Amino acid sequence: MTWAWPVLLVLGVALADPVSRWLAAACWTHRDPVGALLLWQAVGLAGGLALLGAGVTAALAPLGDGLWDAAGAVLDGRLAELDAWRWVVLAITVVIAARLLGVLAVVGVRTLRARRRHRGLLDVLATPWPAVPGALVLDHPVPVAYCLPGPKSRVVVSRGALTTLERTELSAVLAHEQAHLRERHDLVVLPFVAWGATVRGVPGLTAAQRAVAALIEMRADDVAAREVGDEALGRALQAVSGGAHGATHTVFTAATEQRLARVHDRPPPLPLAARVAVRLAALLLLAVPTALLL
Structure with a gap:
């Protein structure tokens, strides 16, 4: 364990900033949004595990060669063997972990409350769309479409969208929003929001939030394009860009120009080999800190 914590610390710092900035700037991610999102999840989980694990292993190093040995020593009442600086390291690690979990809980609760209020307003202001079960129509002249995730999910389109968009364009909008709901993209971005709020001022974490937000939009675009084609999707995206689209499932911009160009x-x-390599890299990222901790 004496050598594991420096490796974990270097790995965690590298994933938090230089690796995140590199991945956010990589163009290949637009060619495989699903694989890129899996890799981003692995980066976030492995980075958090490495940083927190570095603190724990550094603090408990005198108690054994791994977390299992250290846990056994703790149960045997050997915590008195730790000197003052190791207690400080352990305390800092616990504070960071508690803050991360606290931020995650606060963000989750606030999001649920906001969605509940939003659903209540929609129940009053919007009307059901007979052509699409579960969809609502908001009486507003601006072409707008968005989704409201959760147990009682909603797809909302404005009256302006119904009058402006052609049938294939409406199909593209619906397929896009339903992809967000079906794949729970709101949960995909949540860990990055929590990390960004816990550790502020790290460029890599900011880049990660923006990149993940853009990738989930691209993933939903791909689902819609399979149903109606790129031409109809492009027209629909241009028509609804600048509205409230995406605001209810992510706090980030929808990267409209980037998506239109794509x-x-x-x-x-x-290529298939590259897609497989991306997924294997995600698994490897998770395996490395886990192996070092055990």
Whole structure:
């Protein structure tokens, strides 16, 4: 354990900033949004595990060669063997972990409350869309479409969208929003919001939030494009851009210009070998800190 914590610390710091900034700037992610999102989840989980694990292993190093040995020593009442600086390291680690969990809980509770209020307003102001079960129509002239995730999820379109968009464009909008709901993209961005609020001022974490937000939009675009094609999707995206689209499932911008460029000049998908490599890299990222801790 004496050598594990420096490796974990270096790994955690690297994933939090330089690796995150590199991945956020990588163009290949637009060719495989699903794989890129899996890799981002692995980066977030592995980075958090490495940083918190570094603190725990550094503090408990005198008690054994791994967390299992250290846990056994703690149960045997050997905590008195730790000197003052190790207690300080352990306390700092516990505070960071508690803050992270606290921020995650606060963000989750606030989001649930906001959605509950939003659903209440929609129940009063919106009307059901007979053509699409579970969808609501908001009487507003601006073309707008968005989703409201949760147990009682909603897809909302404005009257302006119904009068402005053609049938295929409406199908694109619905497929896009339903993809967000079905794949729970609101939960995908939540850990990055928590990390960004816990450790402020780290460029890599800010870049990660923006990149993940753009990728979930691209993933939903891909689902819609499979149903109606890129041309209809592009027209629909232009019509509803600038509205409230995406605001209810992510706090980030929807990267409209980036998405439009991708739809109008779609890059080829990654080769199969590259897609497999991305997923294996995600598994490896999770395996490394886990192995070092055990």
